[in-house]
Amino acid sequence: MNENLYKLRQILLEQREWPLLYYFKFIVPNDKTKIEAVKLLFLDPSRIEYKTSKDIHYIGISCKQYMPDADSIIEIYRKAGLVEGLIAL
Numbered sequence: 827m828n829e830n831l832y833k834l835r836q837i838l839l840e841q842r843e844w845p846l847l848y849y850f851k852f853i854v855p856n857d858k859t860k861i862e863a864v865k866l867l868f869l870d871p872s873r874i875e876y877k878t879s880k881d882i883h884y885i886g887i888s889c890k891q892y893m894p895d896a897d898s899i900i901e902i903y904r905k906a907g908l909v910e911g912l913i914a915l
Contacts (some may be wrong), residue, residue, distance in 0.1 A: 831900055838896035848899055851888040851915040852906060853879075861885055863909045867902050 838846075850868075854860045856878070863873055868889050877886040891901050906912055 830901055831884040832904070835896050835900050838899055841896070845894050847890055847894040848893045849888065849890050850902065851886065853884050853886050853913040853915065854909060856883055856885050860909050860911065861887070862905065864912070867901075867905055 852864055854864055861876075864887050865874060868874060868891055870889075870891060873891060874887060877888075878884075878894045879886070903914060906914055
C-alpha cells in the first residue's frame with residue numbers, strides 16, 4: 827500500500843460510524859475506455875456526476891457512496907490507480 831493510501835486508511839479508521847457516506851472525486855483523460863473503467867468502480871452509477879474541463883481534454887467524475895468500512899474505500903482507490911492518467915482528489 828502506498829504511503830498516501832496508508833495515511834488515508836489511518837484517518838478513516840478513526841471514524842466511529844459506519845457505513846459512511848464517502849465522496850470520491852477523480853479526474854481522468856476524456857477517453858471513453860477510462861471513463862467506463864471509473865464508472866465500474868461504483869455500485870450505483872446513478873449517483874455519478876460528470877464535469878468536462880474547459881478544454882474538454884479531461885472529465886471530472888465524482889460519486890457519493892455509502893461505504894461499509896475503511897478497507898472498501900481503499901480498495902476503490904487501489905483499483906482507480908490502475909486507470910492510466912487518473913488523478914484522485
